[in-house]
Amino acid sequence: MASSGGAVRTRRSGPAVVLLAVAQVLVVFDTTVFTMGLPWLMARAGLSISGLTWLLTVYSVCFAALPALAAALGEAFGQRRVLTAGLVLSTLAAAVPGVTSDASLLLGARAVQGVAAAVITAGALALIDAAHPAGPVRDRALNVHFVVVAAALPAVLLPAVLLLDLTSDTETAFWVQAAASAVLLVLTPLVLTETTPVPGGARRVGRAAQWVMPLGFLAWFADWLGDHSVSLETVVLIAVAGALLPSVLAWAGRGERMPELFARLYRERAAVGAYTVVALVATCLAGLLYILSLALQLLGGMSPVQVGWAMLPAVAGIALGWLVLPVLAARIGVGITVAGACAVAAVGFLVLSLRGAAGFGAVVPPLLLVAFGCGVLALPVGFARSGSGALPQGLNSSRQLGTGLGVSLFPGIVVAVQQESSSRMTDIKAYRSYLAHGAHDCFQLGVALSLAAMVVALLTLTRITPAPEPEPEPGLSGGAPAGTAGSPGS
Structure with missing residues (x-):
């Protein structure tokens, strides 16, 4: 049941922590697979070096610019709803390199993927925060999430390279990534409970913008x-x-x-x-x-x-x-x-x-x-x-x-x-x-x-x-420690 102030309590927080960590790892995996597949994309789409640069730039710009806005949207409309939207965008954008070689569509897909990455990253943290009562339990879940995020950068390189080596063409790797996003999209409503919009959350969207x-x-x-x-x-x-x-x-x-x-x-x-x-x-x-x-x-x-x-x-x-x-x-x-x-x-x-x-x-x-x-x-x-x-x-x-x-x-x-x-x-x-x-x-x-x-x-x-670790306050809605x-x- 959702409580006031945007927090929720789930009966089993373990599956929620795992799913959200996997979603965050998928964000890093996307960037790694795309970077390793750049030579294939360059040859298939006939891109120049400047074209490849733009494919990388548009992603990093969207990813860096939108985390605060994504978090505010989650407070205003529900964190699970916004996370679901991010997974939908990620699934669609990941499939684009597999179905087209048009440079403009590839550029647009990378922009969408950057937006999706920002939304997933912000939503994952907010949902972990909301799914646990304030105190040591929440702290442990957040600590585990942050170490997974930090370690994902070096950890995903090997599986990404092995996937590219095992497949006959790079296109298959993008389809695998899209399928993984789709699986997470199906599991999200089964594992996560929607948060209640925070009062005044709509005003925060304007400030976050x-x-x-x-x-x-x-x-x-x-x-x-x-x-x-x-x-x-x-x-x-x-x-x-x-x-x-x-x-x-x-x-x-x-x-x-x-x-x-x-x-x-x-x-x-x-x-x-x-x-x-x-x-x-x-x-x-x-x-x-x-x-x-x-x-x-x-x-x-x-x-x-x-x-x-x-x-x-x-x-x-x-x-x-x-x-x-x-x-x-x-x-x-x-x-x-x-x-x-x-x-x-x-x-x-x-x-x-x-x-x-x-x-x-x-x-x-x-x-x-x-x-x-x-x-x-x-x-x-x-x-x-x-x-x-x-x-x-x-x-x-x-x-x-x-x-x-x-x-x-x-x-x-x-x-x-x-x-x-x-x-x-x-x-x-x-x-x-x-x-x-x-x-x-x-x-x-x-x-x-x-x-x-x-x-x-x-x-x-x-x-x-x-x-010292604080005692959970009765009726505490969640949010910040x-x-x-x-x-x-x-």
Whole structure:
């Protein structure tokens, strides 16, 4: 039965958590299969390099721009209803590459797939939140969901590559993805209970719509920036500014004048820090996985299947961070723990910049370090419980934005290096040399962004300590964990 305020209670929350986690993994799987199938699409549709770039850009722009609006629509009309709409869009869009080679239809399908990904990601988190009573049960479910989301990036590469290898053509992989979305669509009304629309939710839709243009522009600008030769310092500045954007928009949307806005940002700097750290760390993880996949194939001579195996240690690193970091946070504080994790990630990027990415043995140890630091992505509930005032939903939006930035900025650096030196590429040896230079710049960017996240954590999170677990309040409707009501992003 639905309760007031948009929350629901399901008799069995386990199947709901599993279904929603699978839906989130499917979002990552879609991106991976599409990226791996780009050469096939290029040949089939007769696309140019710029056409392929637009196929990637339109997805990342829609995915980064719409999470807040998708969450607001779920509050206004019911989270399960909005999630179902996202699965319908995902099923239809996934089938398009299998039935047509028209470039315009492919571009439209990728835009729809980006919208669907944003809707599914926002709806999954909201439904987990609504399906559990406030307290330890909800926290455990959210923690499991966040670690699955964080680990999905390196985990799905191997099965995606194996699927492409086992099928006679890439078209089959897209049909498998569409079928998986259709299965989830059928199971959704059987496993999930609809939420009651939140009073005043329609008004929140208008406020959330204010996020769409700035976030969409930022995602597009990050992609545009990658096609132009700019300094590494400029890229770092853009990434940090993008990571700060969710917090600024959250307060700016309340209609406060600028002096009051900056005063509020200072008073609630812990929330700003939580949002910013998550966005920066997500940028590092998404960008690193893309660059390593490219470098291991072209520099290390590894097959796609071997690359998939090489990425699996990242799953273990993230899981280890998920297990260790909460324990450390409870003992030494959230700020020091998060800063230390970011420092570990920076060391991993530094080792990669010194040793390169030419083989399995050279990549795995630093990849484990970076992945362990990225275990911060599995701590949103810890941020909320710490008294930072950051909501898991807002942190999820920051993660989405950071993922979009990473997918745009890191490959963009490689493209810029290649364009700058294209006239001097005389053979495959020269090409690999310039690719290695571009990968080196990407690893240095990872060092800079990880250190930026460390500094933000030290400046904003060191004064807070994890709060004790609250007792569920009678008749509590759900929503944010105790102590976070009225915080940014609510």
